[in-house]
Amino acid sequence: MASVFEYAPAPESRSIVDIAPSYGLFIDGEFVDAADGKVFKTVSPSTEEALSEIAQAGAEDVDRAVKAARKAFEKWSALPGSERAKYLFRIARIIQERSRELAVLETLDNGKPIKETRDADLPLVAAHFFYYAGWADKLGHAGFGANPQPLGVAGQVIPWNFPLLMLAWKIAPALATGNTVVLKPAETTPLSALFFADICRQAGLPKGVVNILPGYGDTGAAVVAHPDVNKVAFTGSTAVGKEIARTVAGTRKKVTLELGGKGANIVFDDAPIDQAVEGIVNGIFFNQGQVCCAGSRLLVQESIQDELLDSLKRRLSTLRLGDPLDKNTDIGAINSAEQLSRITSLVELGEAEGAERWSPECELPSSGYWFAPTLFTKVTQAHTVARDEIFGPVLSVLTFRTPDEAVAKANNTPYGLSAGVWTEKGSRILAVANKLRAGVIWSNTFNKFDPASPFGGYKESGFGREGGRHGLEAYLDV
Amino acid sequence: MSDKSQKTERAERLSVFKTYKLYVGGKFPRSESGRVYEVTDSKGNWLANAPLSSRKDARDAVVAARKAFGVWSGATAYNRGQILYRVAEMLEGRRDQFVREVADAEGLSPAKAKSNAAKAAAVVDATIDRWVWYAGWTDKIAQVVGGGNPVAGPYFNLSSPEPTGVVAVLAPQESSFLGLVSVVAPVIATGNTAVVVASEKSPLPALSLAEVLATSDLPGGVVNVLSGRTAEIAAPLAAHQDVNAIDLAGADDVLAKELEIAAADNLKRVLRPQPVDEAGWSATPGLDRMTAFLETKTVWHPTGSLGVSGSSY
Numbered sequence: 001m002a003s004v005f006e007y008a009p010a011p012e013s014r015s016i017v018d019i020a021p022s023y024g025l026f027i028d029g030e031f032v033d034a035a036d037g038k039v040f041k042t043v044s045p046s047t048e049e050a051l052s053e054i055a056q057a058g059a060e061d062v063d064r065a066v067k068a069a070r071k072a073f074e075k076w077s078a079l080p081g082s083e084r085a086k087y088l089f090r091i092a093r094i095i096q097e098r099s100r101e102l103a104v105l106e107t108l109d110n111g112k113p114i115k116e117t118r119d120a121d122l123p124l125v126a127a128h129f130f131y132y133a134g135w136a137d138k139l140g141h142a143g144f145g146a147n148p149q150p151l152g153v154a155g156q157v158i159p160w161n162f163p164l165l166m167l168a169w170k171i172a173p174a175l176a177t178g179n180t181v182v183l184k185p186a187e188t189t190p191l192s193a194l195f196f197a198d199i200c201r202q203a204g205l206p207k208g209v210v211n212i213l214p215g216y217g218d219t220g221a222a223v224v225a226h227p228d229v230n231k232v233a234f235t236g237s238t239a240v241g242k243e244i245a246r247t248v249a250g251t252r253k254k255v256t257l258e259l260g261g262k263g264a265n266i267v268f269d270d271a272p273i274d275q276a277v278e279g280i281v282n283g284i285f286f287n288q289g290q291v292c293c294a295g296s297r298l299l300v301q302e303s304i305q306d307e308l309l310d311s312l313k314r315r316l317s318t319l320r321l322g323d324p325l326d327k328n329t330d331i332g333a334i335n336s337a338e339q340l341s342r343i344t345s346l347v348e349l350g351e352a353e354g355a356e357r358w359s360p361e362c363e364l365p366s367s368g369y370w371f372a373p374t375l376f377t378k379v380t381q382a383h384t385v386a387r388d389e390i391f392g393p394v395l396s397v398l399t400f401r402t403p404d405e406a407v408a409k410a411n412n413t414p415y416g417l418s419a420g421v422w423t424e425k426g427s428r429i430l431a432v433a434n435k436l437r438a439g440v441i442w443s444n445t446f447n448k449f450d451p452a453s454p455f456g457g458y459k460e461s462g463f464g465r466e467g468g469r470h471g472l473e474a475y476l477d478v
Numbered sequence: 479m480s481d482k483s484q485k486t487e488r489a490e491r492l493s494v495f496k497t498y499k500l501y502v503g504g505k506f507p508r509s510e511s512g513r514v515y516e517v518t519d520s521k522g523n524w525l526a527n528a529p530l531s532s533r534k535d536a537r538d539a540v541v542a543a544r545k546a547f548g549v550w551s552g553a554t555a556y557n558r559g560q561i562l563y564r565v566a567e568m569l570e571g572r573r574d575q576f577v578r579e580v581a582d583a584e585g586l587s588p589a590k591a592k593s594n595a596a597k598a599a600a601v602v603d604a605t606i607d608r609w610v611w612y613a614g615w616t617d618k619i620a621q622v623v624g625g626g627n628p629v630a631g632p633y634f635n636l637s638s639p640e641p642t643g644v645v646a647v648l649a650p651q652e653s654s655f656l657g658l659v660s661v662v663a664p665v666i667a668t669g670n671t672a673v674v675v676a677s678e679k680s681p682l683p684a685l686s687l688a689e690v691l692a693t694s695d696l697p698g699g700v701v702n703v704l705s706g707r708t709a710e711i712a713a714p715l716a717a718h719q720d721v722n723a724i725d726l727a728g729a730d731d732v733l734a735k736e737l738e739i740a741a742a743d744n745l746k747r748v749l750r751p752q753p754v755d756e757a758g759w760s761a762t763p764g765l766d767r768m769t770a771f772l773e774t775k776t777v778w779h780p781t782g783s784l785g786v787s788g789s790s791y
Contacts, residue, residue, distance in 0.1 A: 127630065143622065143623070145764075238745070241745065242742045242743065242745060243742075245738075245741070245742035245745060246739050246742045249735050249738035249739045249741075249742065250731065250734065250735025250738060250739075252750075257745065259745070414744070429779065433775075433777045436775075438775070439773060439774065439775055439776065440775075440776050440777075440778070441775065441776070441777040441778065442778045443777060443778060443779045443780075444779060444780055445633065445778055445779070445780050448629075448631065448633060448635075448778050450627065450629035450630060450631065450633075450635075452627045452628050452629055452630075453627045453629055453635050453637070453776050453778075454627075454637050454774045454776050455776065456774065458642070458773050458775075459722070459744075459745070460744060460745045462745060463745065463747055465774050468627055468637065469625075470623075470637070470774055473769075478764075478766070
């Protein structure tokens with residue numbers, strides 16, 4: 001299907017962000033080289049351009065950062081909550097001031113469209129710091145007793161799909177509750193965390209309260225295993241989450257894990273079709289489907305399958321894929337060559353297993369990592385594309401006849417992070433939402449986030465909640 | 479049971495022994511393994527032969543607990559509270575029996591009332607009161623840990639706690655009744671179902687508690703009680719893919735670590751053992767033992783209102 005309109009390009013200027021040719025580790029308030037001098041390059045996934053060279057933290061650097069955080073903990077935790085609050089408010093304000101710069105930076109390093117970094121990531125990042133800033137001097141009212149205490153040094157490992165937002169989810173509640181942090185950003189998206197280090201400097205945050213250690217999985221493993229880390233927070237794959245759970249076994253470390261998902265988006269025959277289509281598109285193509293709570297399984301009531309799929313395909317044909325810095329772009333680049341090959345092989349497996357693959361006509365740029373929006377029909381529950389998390393722009397469509405069948409199919413996975421319910425019938429929304437084993441249920445909407453709302457999974461999607469009053473518990477001795 | 483060894487003038491009448499059995503799915507089976515082990519009182523006198531549960535008993539108990547989960551988690555909190563309170567009523571009626579069993583198990587003499595402050599009786603009273611405390615929580619915990627969230631947008635969302643599922647509970651070793659009830663009641667008060675491994679040395683109060691549960695309107699399978707070697711029964715429970723959480727109260731540090739590693743395979747919620755003495759079990763509990771086995775579900779819905787700006791859609 002040809003696109004309805006041709007748009008002139010509307011690129012955001014990248015001159016607003018000044019990326020240095022190299023960055024060090026951020027330890028005890030200073031940028032320093034890795035002890036063993038190791039570096040790696042971070043690449044723009046849309047062009048494969050090397051953006052910068054980043055110091056790669058090893059075990060020795062982890063130890064140094066934990067020591068700095070431990071030392072800083074004494075004073076930071078002893079500060080009156082009202083003073084910690086002011087630091088967090090400062091950070092929140094500086095993020096707002098620099099949000100255009102950070103949005104461009106995030107788009108360059110991650111490959112997601114500027115429309116999303118500008119309108120979703122950055123506003124939420126600032127909102128998280130504002131939200132938790134206000135908690136810092138009100139912890140006695142949070143329901144964990146009169147004077148809940150911080151845990152100490154928090155070791156935090158975050159993924160590449162929402163680099164700055166996941167940093168905010170981790171750092172804001174940790175600092176508000178009086179902990180200090182050692183955070184490892186993902187190896188493909190370290191830049192916004194290093195820019196955040198500069199924001200900490202501008203805010204006058206005491207040295208050692210926040211330490212940033214870019215690196216690969218082994219760096220993260222060293223952070224998690226460090227004996228002087230009191231709290232581990234991880235967002236990422238279920239496989240790594242299990243490894244972390246084994247690592248912390250038998251220790252006193254408190255741990256929260258936000259892991260994978262295979263969210264069901266359930267559309268009943270009385271759903272508003274146009275709104276549902278928008279929700280389905282948002283559910284799986286937001287951030288190229290690289291979202292743990294993505295609605296990657298569409299469960300559609302059999303009687304409206306044809307109508308819904310027609311609408312959906314028509315809508316997908318209008319999605320614009322290309323330069324992430326173009327303000328008209330809906331679908332950006334896949335984050336890395338590695339992730340692209342994972343998506344590609346799972347999709348090929350889907351075809352080989354007999355599911356029917358469809359994509360809109362879509363020209364992919366010649367350089368960079370790209371994958372066209374993809375839809376699988378004739379999918380059964382046994383198909384790999386209906387069971388495994390693909391973490392890409394790939395939607396599997398299944399059908400159901402009764403609400404009970406919809407619930408049974410939705411719950412038939414080891415995951416339990418998110419689900420969507422589309423129906424005009426209020427009682428059905430409540431009844432179905434009640435039976436779904438998932439931490440977040442979006443009714444007649446999808447992929448909504450807010451710092452005041454707890455987020456997290458059931459079953460193998462991990463444990464603990466981030467956001468809201470619940471998000472404080474992970475960082476308090478309760 | 480201790481009175482069977484007492485030689486009295488009325489010795490012509492032999493007392494009737496009880497065969498202690500497991501409690502699985504609302505029924506009282508023997509261990510499928512046919513094994514038993516000797517349970518003695520604190521002085522080493524024989525009290526009874528308790529079932530020595532096997533891995534198969536543990537798996538059967540998980541099946542029963544899973545089957546009961548839908549009914550129990552789906553019951554209203556009010557109904558669960560009523561049933562838990564009914565358990566307390568039954569416990570009160572059997573108070574003397576439990577005083578005897580706790581006295582035997584823990585060497586707390588009920589007879590030396592003045593010198594020993596009637597310790598066993600005090601433990602049983604505290605246990606019954608603990609059960610009543612949790613009975614009252616069933617319809618309040620959601621109000622305390624759930625709530626509505628003020629999101630910045632035309633949506634409302636509500637967070638509510640939900641039971642995590644089947645919980646394996648390793649009851650504390652030293653506190654055979656108060657400790658036991660302190661770990662079992664919070665699990666089921668919140669709508670989970672439980673597979674309980676009784677204190678290895680002193681399982682009799684747990685097995686008798688099962689008789690109380692069976693006559694208290696509690697659906698079969700909500701609580702399943704196994705006796706035997708804690709390490710032997712706990713291993714298959716920690717590794718079981720249909721167990722959602724495990725309370726390691728009754729495990730020592732070495733066993734607890736092993737079990738926590740096994741539990742990572744399906745990311746079970748783990749409550750690590752905390753050092754608690756009898757005095758600790760007497761303290762009024764916080765919410766931790768309930769929240770450890772609760773999930774938070776947040777449900778979003780559009781409101782159609784864009785707030786004070788006056789616009790809407």
